[in-house]
Amino acid sequence: MRAGGRWLAPPEQWSRRRFAGEATAALTLAALAAGLGRLLGASVTVIGAEAVAIVVLSLLRRRLPATVLALTAALTPVGNAFLPLMMAAGWSAGRRITGASRAAAAFAGAYALCVAVALVDTWSASSALPLVLLTTLSFLAVAVVPGLASRYWTQRRTLLHTLRERNSQLLRERAMVAGQARLRERQRIAQDMHDSLGHRLALISVHTGALEVDRELTPRQREVVAVLREASVTAMHELREVVGILRDGVEAPAPASGDGTGRAARGTAGVAALVEASRAAGNAAELTYSGEARPLSAAADHAAYRIVQEALTNAYKHAPGAPITVDLRWEPDSLVVEIVNGAASHATGEVVSGGQGLTGLHERARLVGGMVHAGPVADGGFRVAGVLPYGAGEAAPVVDAADGPRRRPAEAPSGNGPWAVHRTLPEREWAAHGSIGHSRSGGIVLGCGIALGAVVLLGVAVLVGVFFLVGSLDKSMIEPSEYEAIEVGAAEKTVRERLPSGGTIATAGLDAKGPKEPEGSRCLVLMSSEPGQSLASEPVFRFCFKDGKLVEKKSYEVKR
Template identity: 50%
Template sequence: MSERIMSGARTVVARALPGPWGRAVVLREGLAALLVGLVSGGLGAVGPAGPVPFAVIGLGAAVLFLLRRGLPGLALVGAAIGGGTLGSWLPLLMITSWSAGRRITRARDAVAVFLGSFVLMTAVSLLTDLDEMPLPALLGVGVGGFLLLAVLPAVFGRYRAQRRTLLIALQERNDQLLRERAMIARQARLRERHRIAQDMHDSLGHQLALISVHTGALEVDRTLTEGQREAVTVLRQAAVGAMRELRGVVGLLRDESTGDPQEAGGVGEIERLTGASRAAGTEVTLTRTGEVRELTPATGHAAYRIVQEALTNAHKHAPGAPIGVALRYEPDALLVEVVNGAGTPTTAAAVSGGQGLTGLRERTRLLGGMLHAGPAPDGGYRLAGVLPYDGSGSPVTDDDPDLPAAPAERLPKRRPALGCAVVVAGVLLSVLGLLLWGGVKFFESLDRATLPDTRFESFRIGQAETEIRDQLPPGSNLMTSSYRDAGPAAPAGTACAWFMSDHQPDQLASTKVSRLCFRDGVLVEKVHYRADD
């Protein structure tokens, strides 16, 4: 039973004081609650009230301030009840109204909470101020004050909350659109890679297989000389190597996330490339300098392609020239350099597609590197590439031409700024109307409480009360209540009426008051006196 009670208590506390309560939040909320309590208690206990009202008022304000996050409706109702009789709680009313406007999301609940707060605040004001202020004036002041101190902060709080929610939703939608665009672009690239891989497998694979079969048959032909047989063997090995590379490239195209650098052609395969060139009768040297680093499959494959393209161009354009291949492991990048000397001029036209160097430049650019190709000082040719170790391909960006166009943004149908502006305009117009109405009522009360001096002088001691009452204005307790105890003591057993004179002194801090006292149905005293405001 005790465990159930403890569990329920923890649930109530978690609901009233929602977390998380980190050190910064505890410090911020504690200092703010202390400040609100001190201000509310200090302003509410002005005068001879003593320390007990100060502590009660301040503690109540601090508690309601802390409850504004978990129980915004309850905090607003409590602040409204206190604000109806304590002027020191009006700042707390504004704070709780702001919090309620932010946290009460359902319109029906918000209307019910604010309407109930207004009714309770007005009822408390009527019970405490009815003797000093007429009912219409009290209602007008209550409506105007509640609109300014409660509704207006709530509207601003609701606007801020809706704007934040809208911005978060737009950010999440934008992130989702970017992810979807990246996914669509990746799928489009994968489909194109699969298509290219299939075409390469079906066309080049077939041709290379035929070359391998025919060269294998020539190897066992007894009519060939030993030199011819060695040349055929080199051709067959080249065809087999080309088929192995083709399988690696096809596999890499089919799955861009995986790929064996040995199968797709990596740094480890450069030794085989140079060996094949030596077997063909070309002088090729391979040197490695620096600390060997592990490369990504894309970087290793790019290095392999640079060496392969350079060796192919050297064999075509400078047959018989010596070739130097260098792999230099620099601190931040791999330098691949191939230099061939000037070869023997040939009259045979070399077969060239003209796209090798273009493809290499694009490959190195996507890896974040660069490629240099040009004549060497000794008349030969130099091809060099710089490949960063962390090169992993170009990321998908918003300006990627492969990406589909983003859909046109639709403006949200709900516009919180417009709705809040309408409510604020309505509140301000209502307050302006109440101020005008209050001004009219004030002058009406002033007229009701003013007795002309000529009429006051016309009254005679001993004149019947009914006759005098018929000539008196209705009077106003609001305008004369503070002046009743300022003049001379009224005769015992009399009923008096107080009015303001229509001829007031020049001093702004003084008011001329007219008093008529009746006993047994006749006028027994009439007196003028000045009351200091």
């Protein structure tokens, strides 16, 4: 039983949901077949046999698509209840038969079986061509069109899946290449910083240390030299941390307070030391707190420290001697860091500046979900204010002038540096829509074109079929009054001139369903223009000729 179940399942794993869907589809097709059979007046035995066959074939159509298509095509001419199953079999065959040549061969074989069974079931030399035409039209509409639609849909879905996987692979490979290049550049920069800046800072530390113990210096000069020495030692520690970040990509945890080694606190706890160092350097600096202190994320805490540090540095360079106010306000939803310095008391000379300090502050705040504002104030001074949210925060979207807001992909590093990886427009469309925009629109246009062509072809075929069917009915149908007017014994030539020629697809097989024909006679079977007593029966008029005369006429009903 289990082996049979494993064989019945298609190559992919069947889930419970899929199995329930297949069972529901099979029972639905069986119910439709029973309804059609009941409408056509079939017996209960025939209806039950057809329902069982449809359930079995429906469950097998995924495992044996070509075989089920052929069997269904052979059974459809002898039982119209198989038409719904033919559509399902055509859909499965178009989707699951691999190779265009194999699919074409399977549909051609099924069509040949359908035509052969139809001719054998209702053979008549005069109606063979119309019967083949109608069978061809029905096979095109019920089997070929669903098969083409299913094959196109499956191939397009497979293509999009392949393109999506390749796009993801290219993004991963590009991120890896960019990461390797970024790592090599970081190592080069770290080595240059260590070799050049480290050497210079070490010289400054040594010389200031020797100068600090010089007996000829005044106490005020020794105090200033001590500040310089402490600043050089702190700079050396910070340089080591930056070099470590560049080499390893991991930032070392900053101390909460000074630890006696020259390392200052990094965060709001170190702001007081920055202000104190500013006072020691001769600046009038004031620090105020307001609100209840709350914990910040490590990145936001460090960003607050760097905002104060950069603002104080700018005040030293551009407004030496001006009063400075540092204010930390713990608001309900964020920390506000505000640094305001007064106007410069005298004109300053040319100031050496890299021009990247405030830009770096904006980026630091953005990465933690905050913002920084910097600008002059009314009294001629300068104000730097940062708003940093509590918690981890979220980076704001990067605004690109050409494409509008967008976010960095998960593979790309953060930042706007020269090694940052950003997605191009087609890649962002892949991420947003699951496929490339022009491929999607082109696929929709192509699919609509195929569907429109199939509908037009089917419409033309239906019109041709209706034309032939109307012509065949005109040649095989008479009024009951005309039947009554013809008398037995009349000349065959006279009777045939009054009657249609018959022998069309509409009357195919009716001669074999009536009473026994007179010995040695030739009979003409025609249909009545009036409907029968039920949908399951057809009124028929039969005229039999022998020796040039009408020897018998009969009126009876046959089952459809």
